[in-house]
Amino acid sequence: MKDMAGLDATLGRVSLRMASTLELDGVLDEITRGLGRDLDAALARVWLVRKGEPRYLELVASAGLSERLDGSHSRVPVGELKIGAIAATRAPVCSNDLLGDPRFTDKTWIRQSGLLAFGGYPLVFDKEVLGVLAMFARRPLTDAEFDRLGIFAAHASVAIKNAELFAEVTDLSQRLEAENTYLKEELHEGRPSGIVGQSTMLTRALGELERVARTDSTVLLGGETGTGKELFARALHEMSPRRGQPLVKVNCAAIAPSLIESELFGHEKGAFTGALQRRLGRFELAQGGTLLLDEIGELPLETQAKLLRVLQEHEVERVGGTQPIRLDVRIVAATNRDLAAEVRANRFRADLFFRLNVFPIRVPPLRERREDIPSLIDALVRALATRLRFEPKGVEEDAISYLQAYDWPGNVRELQNVLERASILARGNRIRLEDLPELRNAIEELLPVPTDDDTSSIPLKARVDAYERSLVADALRRAQGNQSEAARLLRTSRATLQYKMKTYRL
Template identity: 50%
Template sequence: DFITKPFPPDVLRLKVQKALEVREQRERLLQENEYLRKDAATDEGFEAIIGQSAPMQKTFNLVRKVACADSSVYIYGESGTGKELIARAIHDASPRAKQPFVRVNCGALAESLLESELFGHEKGAFTGAVKRRLGRFEVADKGTLLLDEIGDISPNIQLKLLRVLQEREFERVGGTDTVRVDVRVICATNKDLAGEVAAGNFREDLFYRLHIIPIILPPLRERREDIPPLVEHFIKKLAMRTRSDVTSISPEALKSLMAYAWPGNVRELENIIEQSLVFAEGEAIEVGDLPTQVSGAQSGDHLNVPDDGRALPEILEDLERQLILRAFRGAKGIKTETARLLGIKTSALYYKLEKYAIDDNVL
């Protein structure tokens, strides 16, 4: 855009104002795209929820009912039970489905960072705030905001959240302008918030604002009939990622999975299937491909230590080498993938590969 001379001051003022508005809108869109791109990477929708059991069918029916309402939803469940998937399913089936679905993990950020993440900040609000940044509430405007691990937020954030829920407005950190939003809030937690209220750790008024429609997710041990279809789903989903030829699981291995206690629920099951796909050498997952805590669940045994007269440190080193070797081969020699499968740092893996003389020649 341009103006020709001579021009009155009012025209210049309007042009500058328009340019600033265009710049602000562009920055807003860039930040929204940044948030939504991260969330879209893990968005699997309702189709990713597997459950044929009575407890899960009851949950599905409840989800369909509450989706059409616009009230706050409170999802309680142990870690790994699929709270985020349920929240996405509610959003996808709601009138807000075409609007943003935004998630923030409240337990992963310090109070100062979480405040900026939720409500945004103005340029110069604190050291490092070189430009205005939108918060998750603004990005989720007209859509749905999932507050994961809501039980971990501080009293200060609780108070500010209560105001947003009551008045649907807030100020960015370091700002004075009031921002109004229209957001449906879904919160998720693995904590007993009623107990936290009784202990004085969580505001009672905020609890009742959030606890309008409660959904309680059953742990995997209480819906074991869902394990076989979940296993089938994860094998199909993860076989390509792990470059595995596995298409099924043996009856003996499935019995071990059915007998295991599943403290980590569905997330733990997915991780174990991925690990087993890497270790499996045939077209089916066998008992020997499962981690020892799972493969021994049926018999009560967890680890068979050879009784050959060697000292314990030597036996442990031999077992460690075997495990690293299996992971290295399963990851096709890719060291970052091997370290991820073993749950160790890449630097630690390099040390152990050298210690046990494991290199590409073993592939």
């Protein structure tokens, strides 16, 4: 038995080491190992209170006879067994006669381990029960030692609470950093603040978006590259009850396969080489808000299986962690792939597809809503002027007509790139037709109009395009190169004629 001065010095050393770290795992390790190293504990353990129905205590640290955290006492409901009773009553349990004490039922284990004494104390901070600290010893403990251990439990409570508060601050900092990164990306890309257009196709898609926004249903946004799926996801979030919470985006195609689980689910300190501190995954960063899984079709099959479990169980487990974390996150997935076809090709899990495809919305391509192009041009040019530090430029009518006639395989993103180039090249305060690059729709190679009857090998569109080209060329010849007169002869607008001239290289 240690004298009181020696015991106080030992407790002081352990308390000092506890206070020297703000990592919760480090604090818990110092508590349990310190009791064994300096206070002759044969087994020292810490349980922490977890929220649930009912509340329970989870074994989070163990040193001495066993370091396992998955035994029969790894999860104890508050109020049950000795440990649960200590948390419920906030009263310590102490005994120097374990074999004769009816509160200790596993006499065989006690006898085999040579245990004589037990001390269990509630971990309380500012009237909040954080958990329970308990130790077994192979010698009797004096009343003074039990009292000092109670003081040590109070010190441990402060150290645990400080570590938990530090973890909360770190988590909040990571959340704010993620939101800040997202907002910087928004500003860098210079996209308009809202979805622009009044076309029938766009209005229908936005109507579906507005109806589902009020719910927590999973939404799958499909559409070609550059159609604005991310903008739709933002609009969905802003129309939902979660608009005051974070919107977090993860591009599944931009993350290395070896890092994607850590990026999505987070990791604990030491989970792998280079994991120097705990890191929250995107699911935790989006807690209470919306998570956009962009390019979902690019996820590796192995990660798809783990994502499916998270969506089914509504909880995530960090890489290297053992504690499941309950989630309250609205999932929005986006892809430019045909996921049904990917399922048939065994490149995408069918069960995950059905889990994501609760409410699919197709974002229409730009060629299906050409009437929106003039208003899109206006919005994009204004946004580009801000980003490029130019005065806003107007766009001449024939240039708008030319842009409207193009099919835009790259959709809004391609239109933005074309307008950015034109804004830089334009010498005045207006973008003219000659400032635009040559834009050719994906037509088949032009073939001469056949002179014989064997036309079965020539595609219809190629013959139509060749005939149209000859009409335009003939009109220009008759008008002696005057475009306005040629347009009159063809009964079309000058802008359409100019578009045809560029398309057919006349």
